[in-house]
Amino acid sequence: MTNLPPTKLIKDVLDGLLGRxxxxxxxxxxxxADAIGGALALYIDDSRALGAVAGWDLPAAAHVGSAVALVPxxxxxxxxADQYLPENLLENLNEVxxxxxxxxxxxxxxxxxxxxxxxxxxxxxADAIxxxxxLGHRIDLVIDIPAYGAGRLAVSMRx
Numbered sequence: 710m711t712n713l714p715p716t717k718l719i720k721d722v723l724d725g726l727l728g729r730x731x732x733x734x735x736x737x738x739x740x741x742a743d744a745i746g747g748a749l750a751l752y753i754d755d756s757r758a759l760g761a762v763a764g765w766d767l768p769a770a771a772h773v774g775s776a777v778a779l780v781p782x783x784x785x786x787x788x789x790a791d792q793y794l795p796e797n798l799l800e801n802l803n804e805v806x807x808x809x810x811x812x813x814x815x816x817x818x819x820x821x822x823x824x825x826x827x828x829x830x831x832x833x834x835a836d837a838i839x840x841x842x843x844l845g846h847r848i849d850l851v852i853d854i855p856a857y858g859a860g861r862l863a864v865s866m867r868x
Contacts (some may be wrong), residue, residue, distance in 0.1 A: 713848055713866055713868040714812035717762035720735050722812055724850065726805055727776045739764055739849055739863035741830075741842060746770075746792045748799060748828040749802040751837045752813060760868040761813055761866040763806060764830060767794060769852050769860025773805050774798030781859045806820040813866070840865050 720733040745766035754760045765773065771785035771794055778801045788794050794802070803826040813821040827833035830841070847865035 712815045712817055713846060714815060714864065715852060716848060719809070719848075719850065719862075719864070723773070723805075726808055726863050727773070727854060729776070729855055731855075732859075733850050736849045736851040736861050738844065738847070739766060739861055741839070744830050744841075744859065746794060747830050748794060748802055748806075749830045749837060749841060750803075750808055750826045750835045751824045751833060753824040754764045754819040754821055756825075759834075759836055759840065759867060760819055761864065762833075762837050763803065763809060764860040764863040764865075767792065768858060770794050770802050770811055770828075770856050771798055772857040772860050773852070774801040776854045776857045777801050777805050787859055794828050799826065802826060812864075815839065817818050818866075823830045834857075840867060 716828050723731045744766050748765045748770045750763040752761040768789055771788040775785040806826050807823045810823050850861050850862045853859035
């Protein structure tokens with residue numbers, strides 16, 4: 710049996726990484742049009758099989774990538790205006806996505822680890838993209854970071 714991570718666990722990891730209280734609440738399902746310019750973190754199990762994905766829309770990716778490194782919020786705003794997540798923010802987001810793997814370590818779940826973070830999302834393997842947009846075993850959240858802004862995160866797992 711595969712268990713989705715609780716929203717509170719995702720929030721706690723983000724709070725700790727970003728060093729501030731992040732508002733996290735349910736959102737509508739992330740759709741391909743919403744994710745243009747965003748990033749996809751792909752998580753694999755010990756046999757290298759796809760286990761989960763985390764899809765960050767561009768605002769979430771830019772704000773998280775900026776906030777974790779204390780990059781001024783104007784860097785995130787510029788990335789959003791340009792519709793492009795620059796390499797430095799992608800690297801920062803990759804670090805957050807790596808630590809976010811801990812939210813999948815729930816009794817009954819396979820051990821998952823970050824394989825890679827893809828930008829843009831459509832450069833990820835097809836099965837990972839399908840998992841991201843599949844309805845069912847997923848959580849869709851708004852993440853609002855004080856002094857930075859809000860964006861959306863979708864977490865989807867194979868079961």
